[in-house]
Amino acid sequence: MPDTSYRIVDVGAARIAVASPLIEFHHQLNLVYPHQRDGGGDVPFADIRVALTPGSKLRFWGRQVRLWSESQAPFEPYPIGSALPLFEWGSNWLLSQRLNAYLLLHAGVVARGDQAVILPAQPGSGKSTLTCALHLAGWRFFSDEFGVIDMERGLVLPMLKPAALKNASIEVIRQHTNAVLGPVFSGTRKGDVAHFVPDKESFEERRTGAHPHMVVFPRYVAGAPLRCLPVPPTEAVMRIGLNSFNYQTLGPLGFDAAVRIARQARAYDLSYGDLNDALACIETLFDQTP
Numbered sequence: 001m002p003d004t005s006y007r008i009v010d011v012g013a014a015r016i017a018v019a020s021p022l023i024e025f026h027h028q029l030n031l032v033y034p035h036q037r038d039g040g041g042d043v044p045f046a047d048i049r050v051a052l053t054p055g056s057k058l059r060f061w062g063r064q065v066r067l068w069s070e071s072q073a074p075f076e077p078y079p080i081g082s083a084l085p086l087f088e089w090g091s092n093w094l095l096s097q098r099l100n101a102y103l104l105l106h107a108g109v110v111a112r113g114d115q116a117v118i119l120p121a122q123p124g125s126g127k128s129t130l131t132c133a134l135h136l137a138g139w140r141f142f143s144d145e146f147g148v149i150d151m152e153r154g155l156v157l158p159m160l161k162p163a164a165l166k167n168a169s170i171e172v173i174r175q176h177t178n179a180v181l182g183p184v185f186s187g188t189r190k191g192d193v194a195h196f197v198p199d200k201e202s203f204e205e206r207r208t209g210a211h212p213h214m215v216v217f218p219r220y221v222a223g224a225p226l227r228c229l230p231v232p233p234t235e236a237v238m239r240i241g242l243n244s245f246n247y248q249t250l251g252p253l254g255f256d257a258a259v260r261i262a263r264q265a266r267a268y269d270l271s272y273g274d275l276n277d278a279l280a281c282i283e284t285l286f287d288q289t290p
Helices: 023-032 080-098 127-136 168-174 200-204 233-242 252-264 275-288
Strands: 007-010 015-019 048-054 064-068 103-112 115-120 140-143 146-150 155-157 163-166 185-188 191-196 211-220 227-231 266-272
Touching (some): 048 080, 080 163, 080 185, 103 127, 103 252, 115 146, 115 275, 127 163, 127 168, 168 191, 211 275
Antiparallel strands (some): 185 191
């Protein structure tokens, strides 16, 4: 019989409890969270709890899977074979709605030592691809989706979930010899999707935060030359707020946290058409930024 007890997915800044009778889903979960070690059973605490349950076999469009949390199903069902993308997107959405102890930026984050580079950007900007490429170039991986700001200590905290790469980005990252990706899910609502797996060292340091050192607002533009300009602190505060999940919800606390980041970290606007140019630019900026 399949195991339907909850298991913990510990991503550093949050804990996710997930249950499902789908054996293939658990197999895929193990592939993209290879460093997790959890025996399941009773879960004393989790920031969110989700269950993925299969629907009826009788629907004419094929069997589906639905995500439940707190007795609610906030999303339309997905095809039964796309349980992992549903879990990843669904748990990200739930965390963005509920994890209000922190300022949550829509950003990739990497770090070198105890100094973090925050990459806030809108969907489609290429931030996930850039974050993964920086990690493969030797930076510690924090997240491709969440810049988790501890407002009391002023630290960036890891949210160590696999990065969801889409369409052409999959092959861009896969060609790197050290890249580890899960299975490709074709034809999802966001196109083809595969999940990039951060390395074991990043996982083992998932409770170690870093100080904001730089904020880079990246934007990939096919065929465009490299362009990098400094962003004044006042503009950086505004753009940090615009690239946040809960800035308005937090009110003055969110504003103060954004101001603190802008004062502490130099900010830059980066547009590029070649990924290697962007990597080299960020390396140079990091070394030159006091």
